[in-house]
Amino acid sequence: MKAVRAGNARRRRRHQNIGLLYILPWLIGFLCLQLYPFLSSLYYSFTQYNILNAPIWIGLENFRNIFTTDANFGVSVKATFLYVAFSLPLRLISALAVALLLNLKIRGVGLFRTAFYIPSLLGGSVAVAVVWRYLFGGEGPVNLALGLLGAGPVNWLADQNITIFTISLLSVWQFGASMVIFLAGLKNIPVVYYEAARVEGARPVRMFFSITLPLIYRVLMYNFIMEFIRSFQDFTAAFLITKGGPMNSTYLFALKLYEDAFQSFRIGYASAESWLLFAVLVVFTILIFRAGNLWEFYTGGGKK
Amino acid sequence: MSNTNLSKKTLAVLLAAAMVLPAAACSPQGTASTAPNPDASDASEASSASEEETPQEPVTLSMMWMGGDTANEMFVPMLQAWNEENPLIQITGELYDTDSEEKIRMTLASGTAPDILMLGHGWVPGIVAAGDYLCDFNEQDILDLSGFDEAAMKDFGEYDGKQVALPASYATITLCANLTDCERLGVEIEDDLTIDELYEKGRALHEAHPEAYLYIVHEVEVWELFQMLLKQEVGGSLFNEDYTVNFTQDQLEKIYNVILEGYESGTFQPLAEAVASSPDGACLLNANWVSGNGLMVSNASGGIIYSISFVENNEQKEFGMFTLPKLTEDNTFGNGVLTCEKMWAVSSASQHQDQAFTFLDYLVNSTEAVDFLQGETLGGVYATKTQFEYAAENGFSNPYITEAYEKVISRAQPVSNAISVNTDLVTILQDELMKVCYLSLSPADAAAETMPLLESKLQQLQSEANA
Incomplete structure (x- = not known):
């Protein structure tokens, strides 16, 4: 034994x-x-460090300076929240809408799935940023199209009230990853539910809100949290298209963090900023989890 | 069950953290603390010892440069020729990106920097402040420094009496005027202008031709103009070495007003319109400049050729170079902007410093080097007399770049001190200037907002320096 x-x-x-x-x-x-x-980075956040010299321990000084002496901190936080507020819902709605379309039984759907995923692969590239500048430039196709409709040209990339929205659109274009996950969630919903609903005379909108949405709830939560974190970390569009301008209206927090670290070489300060971003994301993620629990759907007992 | 959920959530939060934080921590881990701080004198002794014993075995030095494919195409054949003729001093080259300050800092801190370095001028103060990472050219007698203009050499590369870097070339910031279209639109520009004359001509032009602007400035160019005018007003650098501001709120407000008048007079194209009219946001692709309805742009000399090349039918047009405007006719401080974008330096951690000086002597003093490097690589004019004259005689110099240099050199402003090019201070001034240019703040309000921000940042910089 x-x-x-x-x-x-x-x-x-x-x-x-x-x-x-x-x-x-x-x-x-x-x-x-x-x-x-x-x-x-946790250690550096309590130090003064410029790469060339050894880190010097300064305690909470970096965190204190972020809130007391950094004139661009508030500007950057505002721009980031606006960016998240614009890009996150748009990206999720677009991803879900396209996933619903691709879930239909149509010929060549694999080709469409690939086509819709491609922007996610290209989205952060310099070339796409250049295309974006061209599209939304003063005499670009978007303004030309507006002109045909009788609307005046819009300063998409040079008006501080509009530019944050313009660069948010670039991120919406990259919904491929969420779309694929939504699609997987949609495929898991048993067809019998829809058949039963149809027999009962339910319309597509009712079926979406009463069957689809509750049953992809966990996928939705997953995508929401991942896209939420990603939106807070977004950097490329602001860096490549607007460089944070005009008047810092697109000075996203990730861009500020990058500039503090690799232009001003204040690595310790930038580390403190990244920990602050981390703390904000943790708090929001916990809040989202808590809020999510209120709406979670269980097949055994309806709402929790 | 709830414990499982909790641990899943904890795991999710930790994974999220792992996604967020590495960005800020992708600096060289512990490089500064583990790498020995280079001691120039020790390294110098080592190299002197190696000089006494004439090397029988070839030594290999590394060298880095910036400048893209054009520079590569010229440096690589030059190094091949050098290596064939100098079997005992072999040089290996490496092309760096023009935005390599971070990489250079990491290699210096870790003691792995190339022996010969091409540095951006703005990078040198930070490196010097951190320690003896660069050799002092005054401490050697292999490289002949007599070909450099003494004053300019000190302006660019001398810190605390040590000549730690040498200008690779001199560049200028000048006005490039499309003279053919000036004539078409009835604007006469024969000589350098004061700011009042510029605005007078700009107003007349815009009133007669509302689609045209005399001077196309985007964010970078208006900042350069503002900085140059404020230096004229102050009569020196913008900040003092003792971490104080060298101008008053009134002086700042005056220059903000001068800039604002540029927009109000119609001399400058409104900034939002100007930025939007360029496919990549850069001044040289501004639609008005390209079409001939923008008559002047300001450029660093490396950009002049590109600016001209984008103008429609440029081969049939005449262009002229002028200094940036004087604040007043009797201003004696200087209104020419001489810059040095790239500099040569030798790492103090190099084991072959004498050989590095020998090669640099060839690079900055010989006419053979000019045969390889030719005219455009360095984005300006050659820094030593021999090479400057040889390039001019053999047609390697671009006539526009040379004209710009000759206009500027006699009335160049003294170069700003190290504190005045600090990124954080520059950013504050730029941000506040943009508020004036985009008409978001009045000059008075902007000046009142700027001063405390600068003073607070200076205090912070001073305490960091003292730490």
Whole structure:
């Protein structure tokens, strides 16, 4: 009996070792490229560090300066919240709408799925940013189209009240990842629910709100949280298209963080900013989870 | 069940954190703390020792430069020729991106910097303030410095009596005027203008031709103009080395007013309209400039050729170079802007400093180097007399760049001190200036808002420097 147990234990250990071996590349990457920078940035956030000199411990000074002396902090926070407010709902709605369309049984749907995913691959590139500038330039196609409709040209990229909306649109264009996840969620909904609803005379809108939405709730939450975090971290559009202007109206927090770190070389200060961003995201994520629990749908007992 | 949910949420939060934070921490981990701070004297002794024993084995030095494919195409054959003729001093080259300050800092801090470095002028103060990372050219006698203009050499690259970098070239910021279209639209520009003369001509032009503007300025150009005018007003750098502001609120308000008048007179195209009229936001692609309805743009000398090339039918048009406007006719401070975009330096951690100086002597003093580098690579004019004259005689100099340099050199403003090019201070001034240009704040309000911001930032910089 003892011999059997010892044999089982050896087998378990061997399996564990094989498992560890399989995840070793990921583990090394995680420890070196995620966890170590993660902890380093926490340390740097309490230091004055410019790369060339060793970090000097200054306690909470960086955090204090963010709130007391940094004139661009408030500007940047405002721009970021506006950006998230515009881009997040638009991106989710677009992703869900296209996923619903692609869930229909139509010929060549695989081709469409690929086509809609491509912008996500291209979205952050310099080339796309240049195209965006061209599209929304003073004499670009968007203004030409407006002209044909009898509307005057709009300063899409130079009016401080509009530009944040313009760069938000660039992020909406990249809804491919969420769309694929929504599509997977939609595929998991049993067809019988819709058939039963149809028999009862339900219209598509009613079916969407009463069947589809509740049953993709978890997917929706997942996409919402991931897109929420991503929106707060967005950098490319502001960096490439507007450089934070006009008048810092698109000075997103990630752009400020980048400039503080790699233009002013205040690595400690930028680390403090990134931890602040982290704290904000944690708080909002917890709030979203809590709020989500109120609406969660369970097949066994309706609303929780 | 709830514990499982909790642990899942904790895991989700931690993963979210892992996604957010590495961006700020992708600096060289511990490089500054682990790398020995270079000691120039030690390195110098080492190199002197190596000089005494004439090297029998070839030494290999590394060199980095910036400038894109054009620079690459010229530096690589030059290095090949050098390596063939100098078997004992082999140079390996590496092209860096023009925005490589972070990379340079990391390599310097970790002791892995190339022996010979091309640096941006604005990078040098930060490197010098952090330690003895660069060799002092005054401490060596291999590289002949006599070909450099002494004053300009000190302006660009001398810090605390140490010549830590040498100008790779001199550039200028000048007005490039489309003289053919000036004539078509009835604007006469024969010589440098004062700001009042500029606005007078600009107003007349815009009244007669509402679609035309005399001077096309975007955000960068209006900042350069503002800075140059404020320096004229102040008669020196904008900030003092003791971390104080070198101008009063009234002086600042006056220059904000001058800039605002540029827009009100119709001399400048409204900023939002100007930025929107360029496909990439840059001044040289401004639709008015391209079509000939914008008559002047200001450029660093490297950009002059590009600006001219974008003007429609440019080959049939005549262009002229002028200095940026004087604030008043009797202003003696200078209104020419001489810059040095790129500089040569030798890393003090280099084990082969003498060989590096030998190669740099060839690079900055020999006419053979000009044969390889030719005219446009450095975005300006050659910094040493020999090379400048040789380039002019052999047609390597662009006539517009040379004309701009010659206009500026006799009336160049003294170069700003290190504190005046601090990124944080510059950003505050730029942000406030934009509020005036976009008509969001009056000059008086902007000046009142600017001063405390600058003073607070200066205090912070001083305390950081003292730490």
